[in-house]
Amino acid sequence: MLTRIDLRGRDIDPRNLLPRARIDVSQAVEQIRPLVDGVREHGVEAVKEATHRLDGVDLAALRVPAEAIKEAEQALEPEVRAALLEVIARTRKVHADQRRSDHTTQVVPGGTVTERWLPVSRVGLYVPGGLAVYPSTVVMNVVPAQAAGVPSLVIVSPPQKATGLPDARVLAACALLGVDEVYAVGGAQAVAMLAYGTRGTADPERELPAHDDCAPVDLITGPGNLWVTAAKRLVRGVVGIDAEAGPTEIAILADDTADPAHVAADLISQAEHDPMAASVLVTDSPALADAVDAELAVRVARTKHSERVATALGGPQSATVLVGDLAQGLRVVDAYAAEHLEIQTRDAREWAMRVRNAGAVFVGAYAPVSLGDYCAGSNHVLPTAGCARHSSGLSVQSFLRGIHVVEYTADALRDVAHHVVALANAEDLPAHGEAVTARFEGGAA
Structure with a gap:
């Protein structure tokens, strides 16, 4: 059901070889x-x-x-x-x-910058x-x-x-x-x-x-x-937005210790969202890949939204990616930057803590993505389509703005005035420097 991409022995950037949904926003x-x-x-x-x-x-x-x-x-x-x-x-x-x-940070005596966080x-x-x-x-x-x-x-x-x-x-x-x-x-x-x-x-x-x-x-x-x-x-630009969310996606990094029934069930769980949902298995075990395919053949047929799931799993956005070892598998999942990434391997937490790019990481056999969708306590509004390389999921920080409040005394400003003037002149913005020196003309302050 899942197409296969064999990256074993290929030491190349995998980004252009990995499956993605074809969407023209x-x-x-x-x-x-x-x-x-x-x-x-x-x-x-x-x-x-x-x-x-x-x-x-x-x-x-x-x-x-x-x-x-x-x-x-x-x-x-x-x-x-x-x-x-x-x-x-x-x-x-x-x-x-x-x-x-x-x-509040005291930069110099008499000079502070306070960072305020306002909703x-x-x-x-x-x-x-x-x-x-x-x-x-x-x-x-x-x-x-x-x-x-x-x-x-x-x-x-x-x-x-x-x-x-x-x-x-x-x-x-x-x-x-x-x-x-x-x-x-x-x-x-x-x-x-x-x-x-x-x-x-x-x-x-x-x-x-x-x-x-x-x-x-x-x-x-x-x-x-x-x-x-x-x-x-x-x-x-008129308003702020959190992200441009695409179809949901799951990637699973698994070795021969993973239970193929768990892997298949988790791939299906995300595929039932949408015919364009992406389900990607990355493994160094061809035997596991075969066993997952066998499980999918049984489970897809009996799931409620079987037609939707089959379309998603059979689409160009879903695949099994074979890798030479877990180190290569880690490079692949980092390149893919999945919205949801499961780690089902030996020493799963050790591998999970080495992941750099993912919306959320689910560690081990008993932390499936569906737990995060509902009851883990984490947020399920997450970056898709590789955006986890540069963006985070929804959090409290999404609704806060940092504002710097600058307070300087006359002495603190006088001490740094010559640096302001030097940089203003270097950038051919002399009025910037004059806005500082004007405060000290005629012996003021």
């Missing part, structure tokens, strides 16, 4: 540009039109009524409530330790609702934002055709977290609405009913499909 950007421009100019009307045309839902109001959020929480199945509360507790515990503290004022959190619904993603977005101290949180999630509202489990998760500003909007129109608001530039002072009046945000986070990713790219 640039083309998608041009396709949704008119939609985003329409929302920017016309606001709520454009949002409703796009929702009708793309989702088949006619929205009387964009904002979800408070009663609907409360009702969803009250109707939540007891076992799902208990699971969500456990996820919230564990995620809060991990993210509480991520909050940075302000710090973004208003954040828009995107929760998908296409092939699957993700109440767990509500937790993963909201908890770090709340830990950072963000004062204004808004959630957007696609409306379901049957109700015109986001999925009830998504709404219930919002209630459990105390989030009451929720909009039944998804796709590119949701991203545009968060970036530009619903008043529109054509008439920015017009009055809107409260249920249609969404103020712009400063930062947008959360995963979504290709159109959401394209819209985030288009509005970047």
Whole structure:
């Protein structure tokens, strides 16, 4: 089922040989540009039109009524409530330790720089609702934002055709977290609405009913499909974004000690997200690769979303990569920079601590990716498509901004003035130096 790439004995950079999903975000950007421009100019009307045309839902109001959020929480199945509360507790515990503290450095006597960490004022959190619904993603977005101290949180999630509202489990998760500003909007129109608001530039002072009046945000986070990713790219700069999330991916570095049933089950678990999801096995054991293929043949046929899984595993984004030894395997997984990386080898933690590029690393036989998706306490909003080489997953830091506060006395400034003047003149910016020397003209200070 998985194609094979044999890198044994090949001492080359593996990046161009590894499987990847074939996605053209640039083309998608041009396709949704008119939609985003329409929302920017016309606001709520454009949002409703796009929702009708793309989702088949006619929205009387964009904002979800408070009663609907409360009702969803009250109707939540007891076992799902208990699971969500456990996820919230564990995620809060991990993210509480991520909050940075302000710090003052005395550079010289009389001269200090204080680094302050302040939360973004208003954040828009995107929760998908296409092939699957993700109440767990509500937790993963909201908890770090709340830990950072963000004062204004808004959630957007696609409306379901049957109700015109986001999925009830998504709404219930919002209630459990105390989030009451929720909009039944998804796709590119949701991203545009968060970036530009619903008043529109054509008439920015017009009055809107409260249920249609969404103020712009400063930062947008959360995963979504290709159109959401394209819209985030288009509005970047108007607002901040966390990342351009692509299809989910798992890589597993395994040797002959790995259980092929575990490996196969984990590859399938990510493949069921999306036909474009990537599942990659990197191993120095051909026998394990054969055993995993045999397990996949049995397990794919009996899993619920077998057609979706088979498409993902058989696509160009998925493969088994054979390596000569685990040292080469480590180079391969570092080059791949997976969103999720499992280490199922002898001395798994030792190998895991040598990994440089991954969104999250799962160590040993009893830390599968699905644990991280829900109950590990880690965040499941992670960089994809190799972005783990330069980017991190969602955390409290994603919602904080560092601001330097500079305080110098007259004596401290006088002591360094000649250096400022020298550098200002070297860069042909003499007024920079004069802004310092002016403070000491005529014996002042």
